[in-house]
Amino acid sequence: MRALRILLVIVVVLGGIFVAVDRAAVYFAESEAAGRVKVTGATIGSTDISIKGFPFLTQVAGKQLDEVDVEITGIETDADGRRLRISRMNAALHDVKLSEGYSSATAARATGTAVISYKDLTEAASEGVAVEYGGNNKVKVTGTVDVLGNPVSRSVLSTVTLVDGHTLRVHADEVPGKGIPGLEGLVRKKTDFDREVGGLPSGLKLQKIQPTEDGLEISVTGTDVQLAG
Template sequence: MGARRALTGTVVTLVVVAGAAVVADRVAVGVAEDRAADVVTEQLDVSGRPEVTIHGFPFLTQLLGRSLDDVDAAADGITLEGVDATDVRVHARDVGLVAPYTVGDARVEATLPPASLERVLADRTGLDVTLTVDGDALRASGEVLGLDLSAALVPRVEDGTLLVDLADVALGERRLDVADLPGGLGRAVSDVPVPVEGLPDGVVLTSAAVVPDGVRVSARGTDVVLPEAP
């Protein structure tokens, strides 16, 4: 009986200790997630409180190893070099915790709302147009040379640059080929680059597609070196 009680007591003790270790681990990861969110808020122009989730267990072992296996971050919005983006999602693997801070694999997704793209088009082409989502394209509406303009804009990514192409053009009552637009307008509104700057070095755009809220862009980088926090 004594041996059995001793064994039972040992098991119970181990369970309690293990439970305490789990609690301590979860508390530590919660503190780390909150601190990471604070740093994001301090360093970047974000909307709302960002969410940071550190995956993997135990966290303390990862901390001792100075590398996090898997980290997700999300923000309602962010402004990068004057361009607003919404619904920002970041997935990072192999995140180093000592300088130089590196990320083995980083993936970023964000939505560029029509209002952001309107400002870019105005800066790049001088056109004052209103953009709305129209299926898998953006519909540009405005006035050119005193005539109503309606055109479909199709985003794409080429060599890491977001470009917007013009298609399905109507000027007044006439439908035109892009090459036939007056005043060299066709050339001005084809392959228009949309600057998406402020990404970490090594992270480049990979794709773009029209979604109900605007243009969803994706970017990816490997062995990315992050700037040190001030």
């Protein structure tokens, strides 16, 4: 019995050491991976990586991770000559294969959410246009136009849709003041616009867009998503 107890203690101690080493390896790997994430054609602010599954060391030995959660903040791209910034993006990547030398990783599939704040959307809109939440899945767009030498300001409720899976379109449902000749066309030149959403990791595609109080929430999904390289 004494020998059995000693054996059990040794097993528990060794198990504890293995868990500690495994968790330390995860922490190191997460830090290294976060510093290697790159997005083609965009700059990024910061990246946070969380590697799921246990034990980690056996996953690394097999060069495949069960799940990796990624959060990227401040993805900046150029959209039609104007800066477009994705405030943050969260994605869960599954069946992540590691390359030889662990220099890159590719996920078999991924799902996530990207958010564009109204401040950032305003900066991507036309000059002198402000965008904010309008309630009921709409955005409120305000712009000022010149009518016969007089500034005329109009606020419109607009619908935001996805076009061709990579472009967001802001289109006013109705423009107030239809009695003024040419006003609607002038206002729409300001308030209606398309902007391509770039800067997502290779393999991710836009699926659905939803205006919320915090900004435009975009569902993303993808296959063969490149995490780093």
